[in-house]
Amino acid sequence: MCFFWGTIKVRPRRETALAFNFHQLHIFYTVAERGSFSAAAQALHMTQPAVTMQVQSLEDHFGTKLLIRTTKRIELSEAGHALMPFARRGIELMRETDAAMSRFTDNMAGRLMLGASNTIGEYVLPRLLVPLGQRYPDMKIMLKVMNTTQILDEISRNQLDFGLIEAPVEHPDMTIKPVMQDELKLIVPAGHPLDELPRITLEDVLNYSFVLREKGSGTRQVMEEEFIRHHMDLERIDTVMELGSTGAVKSAVEAGLGITILSPSSVKHEVALGLLKVLDIQNVSFQRQFYSIHLKSTLLGIPSIAFLQFLQEYSLT
Known part of the structure; x- marks a missing residue:
């Protein structure tokens, strides 16, 4: 009987945490959400081959196919x-980690x-x-004022980091969160008879003509919902008169229309x-919420998170 002595080398098992990373997981999620490698590449600002390679690496790690390539769509x-x-x-x-850590950093440079x-x-x-510039002097903001439909479109095409809207919307690719509260009030021209009343009821208000934003606007929607709540x-x-901008409505009220x-x-x-007076209507409250909206598949940077947290801290009253 012969015995052979030698050294057996055992390769240490690679730690799972090093076998794949969050970046690959994020890419996989984006491909699945967008339904194609090309759409995911555009959203992630990567080349399509780079996206494909990262997903394949993730599949190699798990030893199974995660995505099924069809002629029309990724499933x-x-x-x-x-x-x-x-x-x-x-x-x-x-996202929660970025939000928690954003208040500890002064590095808010970026657009x-x-x-x-x-x-x-x-x-x-x-x-x-x-006040935002005083807190974050290196933060640069490019703002586009547009309607909600346009905001959704530009976010979908990665032209905007996020949007701020006045009413909630349902969109399968978007994350929507409340950021600020606002309350509408009765606005009348200076010297209006309603300003002389000790208290103003809804019936008092209905004795006068209204100049309103167009149907479908967030402001008009909040007003009508509160009126309906009061039967x-x-x-x-x-x-x-119905007008398409707040500025036009203000001018018409100021003119006494x-x-x-x-x-x-x-x-x-x-x-x-x-020129104008802000009045309360007894037992009537036109409360509304402002919302932030961004792509589910997009990780907001620390400057974006800091900006949204600043809005949540700020009072409009």
């Missing part, structure tokens, strides 16, 4: 369906591309630029000049 395999909830949780955890709907973009954000027939509103419901943020200048 998830059974293993891919099992991985998706973990990928989604990982992305959310990274934010954001879109905002009319009231937010024209009357709310301009007031915040000075008021909207046909009772004597609407003498009617009264309106607007955000006090939009009339601060006119109130300071004594």
